[in-house]
Amino acid sequence: MEFETVARAILDNIEKVIDGKPEAAEAALVVLLAEGHLLIEDVPGVGKTVLAKALARSVSCSVRRIQFTPDLLPSDITGVSVYDQVAREFEFKPGAVFANIVIGDEINRASPKTQSALLEAMEERQVTVDGTTYPLAMPFSVVATQNPFEMEGTYALPEAQRDRFMARISMGYPDAAAELAMVQQREAHNPFDGLSAVATIDDISAMIAMARAIHVSSAVEQYVVDIVQATRTDSELRLGASPRATLQLIRAAKARAAVHGRDFVLPDDVDALVQVVLPHRLIPMRGVSSVDDVVARIVAETPVPAGAVQHR
Structure with a gap:
């Protein structure tokens, strides 16, 4: 496979x-x-x-x-x-x-x-x-x-x-364009009919095992921890991300790296996933309109540790 x-x-x-x-x-x-x-x-x-x-x-x-x-x-x-x-x-x-x-x-x-x-x-x-x-x-x-x-x-x-x-x-x-294509394609048939x-x-199961084995450098791990820690001390957030969020962000980054054909995780994998892994866990302070904007600011302010782009 x-x-x-x-x-x-x-x-x-x-x-x-x-x-x-x-x-x-x-x-x-x-x-x-x-x-x-x-x-x-x-x-x-x-x-x-x-x-x-x-x-x-x-x-x-x-x-x-x-x-x-x-x-x-x-x-x-x-x-x-x-x-x-x-x-x-x-x-x-x-x-x-x-x-x-x-x-x-x-x-x-x-x-x-x-x-x-x-x-x-x-x-x-x-x-x-x-x-x-x-x-x-x-x-x-x-x-x-x-x-x-x-x-x-x-x-x-x-x-x-x-x-x-x-x-x-x-x-x-x-x-x-996508909506027009959807209308044209579905006039005559249901796309689920041919989906197998x-x-x-x-x-x-094999892919899960392979994704689990993807290498994460200590620098990338530190980068993830720094982002999650920042959510717990940010003045615009009442509740920050949990340790479960840290583990799940790393697991998701490993799976993304595997899907993209790599056997190591890059900070780019973390950046690509942080907006779907963290915001729904966070509770903003009163008056804060967008948790997504807060997370984007935290990521922008968090430096990437030296060596995070290196791999085995």
């Missing part, structure tokens, strides 16, 4: 149904290969669910979709123990979270209690029901979509939930 070849095939597959959004497609693949979870946030109708479905359909693995609604119960996600009267014992019925890729559609339309059912699964790759712990299939990734929480019928995701998502991306509106898997679950 050639890492770059499979990665390119997956990206090309996604771009068959997502017009003009190569950065979003790459971010989704990077998060999957970095063993993370992806949150796609934007207004309705811009292709959030399409991106999640295209990524899932590009890999021949188990996929489950959860439509989050106000009446969804935690047991619908994790599973439930049912008493078997014949065997006279409880039998566990797995919930929708038992899959390699779980698509959580409009995650912030369910109650906070139901949202919290994903916390253990996302962090520990396991589910505990009635005192019994069940491991999840590996690899395991949650790709969730949500509408901006100001919209009607939504709940804001709690900090603990947001921090478990490795990255948050926004789709944005397509430009005029281009990678196996074994391919993805």
Whole structure:
């Protein structure tokens, strides 16, 4: 298996149904290969669910979709123990979270209690029901979509939930050329009809192992730590990034380096990902309008340590 070849095939597959959004497609693949979870946030109708479905359909693995609604119960996600009267014992019925890729559609339309059912699964790759712990299939990734929480019928995701998502991306509106191409291509057929898997679950597992082995110099590690530390002392932020964010930024940078055909991480990998890995974890001070601008300023003010561009 050639890492770059499979990665390119997956990206090309996604771009068959997502017009003009190569950065979003790459971010989704990077998060999957970095063993993370992806949150796609934007207004309705811009292709959030399409991106999640295209990524899932590009890999021949188990996929489950959860439509989050106000009446969804935690047991619908994790599973439930049912008493078997014949065997006279409880039998566990797995919930929708038992899959390699779980698509959580409009995650912030369910109650906070139901949202919290994903916390253990996302962090520990396991589910505990009635005192019994069940491991999840590996690899395991949650790709969730949500509408901006100001919209009607939504709940804001709690900090603990947001921090478990490795990255948050926004789709944005397509430009005029991409939107025209979308209209012309979809008049006669659904692009999903011809979309098939281009990678196996074994391919993805091997790629994850290869991404995990990418070299990160001590200088690049210091660069990441300096950026994250700066978010904790910045006067415009009330809550900075967690140590989990530090680890996930490095893991994501390793996966991006692998996708770009390198066996070492550059500061450019960090810079390319910091805006999707950090802002959703941060809480601004009152009156601060854009966390993204604060993060951009912090990155610009953080010097790159000497030797960060060197590799083995």
